[in-house]
Amino acid sequence: MxxxxxxxxxxxxxxxxxxxxxxxxxxxxxxxxxxxxxxxxxxxxxxxxxxxxxxxxxxxxxxxxxxxxxxxxxxxxxxxxxxxxxxxxxxxxxxxxxxxxxxxxxxxxxxxxxxxxxELLRHLFEMTVARCIEEGLVSGQRMAIDASLIEADANKQNSTAKEDWDAGQIDPADAPRAVREYLDTLDEAAFGAASEVQPKFTSHSDPASQWTAARKGPAFFSYSDNYLIDTDHGVIVDVEATRSIRQAEVGSTKTMLERVKDKFELHPERLIADTAYGTGPMLGWLVDRKIAPHIPVFDKSGRTDGTWTRADFEWDAANDQYICPEGHELKQFRRNYSDPNRGPTGKGTARYRALKEVCQACPSRARCCPNADARKITREEHEDARQVARDIAKTKQYVISMKLRKKVEMLFAHLKRILGLNRLRLRGPCGANDEFLLAATAQNLRKLAKILPALQQPRKA
Incomplete structure (x- = not known):
């Protein structure tokens, strides 16, 4: 019925x-x-x-x-x-x-x-981090760092090529808010001062955004969302917005590590990251602060012609020299030189040379320096720190760290697929920073809710 x-x-x-x-x-x-x-x-x-x-x-x-x-x-x-x-x-x-x-x-x-x-949104984010620490979700022993590209609210049709762009013609009083923020960040390490290389295109609506093709597809304007997480439960302990270039992303690591140390007294025993963070200066900075770099070394000293690489030469720190596989010495100085070109290159590297007559008579010359009179090797200023990272890469803890690093990538996947932050709505460095802070706050709150859910109360009759 x-x-x-x-x-x-x-x-x-x-x-x-x-x-x-x-x-x-x-x-x-x-x-x-x-x-x-x-x-x-x-x-x-x-x-x-x-x-x-x-x-x-x-x-x-x-x-x-x-x-x-x-x-x-x-x-x-x-x-x-x-x-x-x-x-x-x-x-x-x-x-x-x-x-x-x-x-x-x-x-x-x-x-x-x-x-x-x-800076209310920064204060709000730090309150959630403090609550995560209070609930025992953060130990601060192992941390991981990574960055992800977030598309900016800008497009190529409203942009200018670098040869036609002149920031000096902008009147800050009449410029839009995003342009004024761009002018204010020209000297900041996370934005204008990160690199002297000018982008191919500059957006009119959001000039601080970076024109990039880092995804190996069509280029677009973007910002980089940088996360520093504690790997115990994947809690985000700090977040920073930067230009989408490697120098700015790597530089933000120092900012975030120093900030969490000052704010929460967190000093990790190890930092986990990918190869982009394995530069000599970055590794040296970490080793100086007693942070073990579980990071693949960014190394371009390898050779593709089959000849011996720098890794085949033994470093003798006591005598400041390299020893080649045949037992010959490569020294930086054999006598005092007045010519400054014979000393350090001025680029944070030193050059070590073997004697010409030794190399000419060496039976392994074809495998060492077939196209040169003598073998030369350059050594970076932070080569000791690079070696520390290479030694760590041979341990079992390093294998575990590489698995833990995926937690950062999972957070970025959650950010884009679940929270929908594929493209920014707000413009300018401040707008990007606001969105990244709120999104990281939401992710930490959802993490707390998942690990420590509310007690279920019986329904009223």
Whole structure:
């Protein structure tokens, strides 16, 4: 028998509780236990006027942003609509059914103003890291570093070739916000000062973004999202936005390691990374700070013609010389020279030479220097640190570290596939930094919720 037609019967009074209608196993219930924003108002107190109309509660804005980044809601307009309709989102944002959701423009005004001036989003991210440390998810013994390209909100059609670009013609007073940020970062190691090489194209709407073809496909404008994680549970302990070039990404490692040491007193015993971070200066910096570099050495000394490479020569540190496989000495200095060209090259390398008459009479000359009168070898300034990394690469711990490094790549996959951060919405270095901080905060909160879920309470009868 077909039942009667269902028709809405409006009632004069409703007894309704959001608490009863949010499922006990909802992700936001677990996340809510780790979101403590009680100090946000005090933290922002100096950035609000003591007179005028009351503003939107900053805690409400932060909670709405967390909802958006935790569930991959990229548009703030859509975020306001979802919070208006979704009961769980209202519950998390402390909004009752009759409470009005803020307008989407409120986010822009606060983000470009007091949120950035106070570095609130950095403060929020560090609060989640501190909570992860408190819950025992971070030991600080083993850390991994990597970077991922995130497409910028820019395209080639609105760009200029490097020979036609002149930043000196820009009037900062009349320039858009992203252009002003670009001019402010020209001397920063993470952006303008990372490399003297000019990009092939420069975007008009976001000139700080990097034109790159690093994915071996069509080139695009991008920023690099740099993660420093603790490998125990894959918690992100620091994040940094840089240009999408190797020098900037490697340089951010020093910034993040020093920052977590100052902020959380975390000093890893080992750092895990890929070959891009295995340069001599980077390895030397790590070894000087007693951090074991579990990093493949970035080495171009190998030869493809079958002759002996530098690795075939034995280093004699006590006498500052190399010993060739035939037992002959390669020295840097055999007497005092007034010619500076016979000394260090000035590029952080030293040259070691064998005697010409020795090489000419050597039976292994065809395997050593068939096209030269004598064998020459260059030694980098940080070659000792490079050797430390080579020795570590022969251990079992290194094999384990290479497996742990995949945790960083998994976080980037989660960032793009689950949270939907394939392309930035905000422009400029500050916009990229804001998005990366919020996304990393959301990932840490989801990690806490997954490892330490909320206790299930029985439903009321």
């Amino acid at each position: 077909m039942g009667p037609r269902q028709e809405a019967q409006p009632a004069l009074f409703y007894e309704f509780s959001l608490e009863d209608h949010v499922p006990q196993d909802h992700l936001l219930r677990s996340i809510d236990r780790f979101v403590d924003l009680t100090d946000v108002r005090a933290y922002l107190a100096d950035f609000y006027s003591h007179t005028g109309r009351p503003s939107v509660d900053p805690e409400l804005l932060i909670r709405m942003l967390l909802v958006g980044y935790c569930f991959g809601i990229r548009s703030e307009r859509r975020l306001c609509e979802e919070v208006h309709l979704n009961l769980a989102y209202r519950w998390f944002c402390r909004l009752d059914l009759s409470d009005r959701v803020p307008d989407h423009s409120t986010f822009s005004k606060n983000r470009h103003g007091r949120f950035r001036d106070s």
